Amino acid sequence: MTNTDFFIPRLAIVGVGLIGGSLALALRQAGAVGEVIGIGRGLANLEKALELGIVDEITQDVVAGTREADVVFLATPVCKLGEVAAAIIPSLKDGAVVTDGGSVKASVIAEIEPLLRPEVSFVPGHPIAGTEQSGAEAAFASLYRNRRCILTPTARTSGEALELVQRMWQTSGSEVVVMEAEKHDRILAAISHLPHMVAYSLVNAVGSYDRYEENILEYSAGGFRDFTRIASSDPSMWRDIALTNPEALIEMMERFECFFAELKEDVRSGKGERLYEFFQRSKELRDNIL
């Protein structure tokens, strides 16, 4: 049943994990998609996607699976996006639209744009929604509801393709924001990539503390668990993000180091008033995003 006038007859999802699988489910639920082809490397994950009704067909052959698609959604780890695009672009049908969900944009554009041919459009994108889980089993239809999706078109992105991808994400429940790739990479370095680096560092710092002969992580209460949930995210995904957005990430890591160093100094010298002001300012900022 179609409850929207937006419709993609044939959608190919390359990488049927949390992000690719959730898009397929959201579009299916909206009645906005005909056939969904799931393409991946791991057969077990593809079979799971088929069993869960995320996709209609599966194949490990990325060229065959995308050849007839109207829209191709690339949802592999960031460092694989260029390789997949290089394999599929020569055989895509004329008028096909390629888009992606990678967490970093400038490096992905630099890799994919030179591979394009005039009949194939590319719309770089990034849904700002996710969890620490991965794989087809982690996918769910409401992941993108009331979330934002950032699109970072370039001078070469066709207006028609941009509009189609915009409508695709709106149909999945997201508010679409359009911005330049460099701005995207800096904002995401601050709001997403830095917090993951801090969470990974915190777990390592505490988990390797060996003054007592026991695993002190077992004493963790709500605060530690809430704060470090994202340290359970897929290590290879975060390796790729760190490798492809180093400049913006380092800038934010240095900014964080400055704040942390100042905080340490105030703790060392017992500056209660400064500590209070720091915590109060932080509380106000945090309370405002709830």
Ligand SMILES: NC(=O)C1=CN([C@@H]2O[C@H](COP(=O)(O)OP(=O)(O)OC[C@H]3O[C@@H](n4cnc5c(N)ncnc54)[C@H](O)[C@@H]3O)[C@@H](O)[C@H]2O)C=CC1
């Ligand atoms: N996990 C999250 O919360 C978010 C992730 N992203 C981005 O979305 C993309 C996908 O992430 P997830 O869905 O979380 O990962 P995932 O691990 O759940 O899914 C990725 C899928 O791609 C497949 N794959 C890997 N290499 C491949 C290749 N060369 N050809 C075909 N398939 C391949 C894997 O087998 C896996 O099934 C990444 O680029 C990530 O940066 C974006 C927003 C949120």
Ligand SMILES: O=C(O)C(=O)Cc1ccc(O)cc1
């Ligand atoms: O698990 C969480 O809360 C996340 O922060 C998920 C996430 C991971 C990567 C992205 O590029 C966007 C969102």
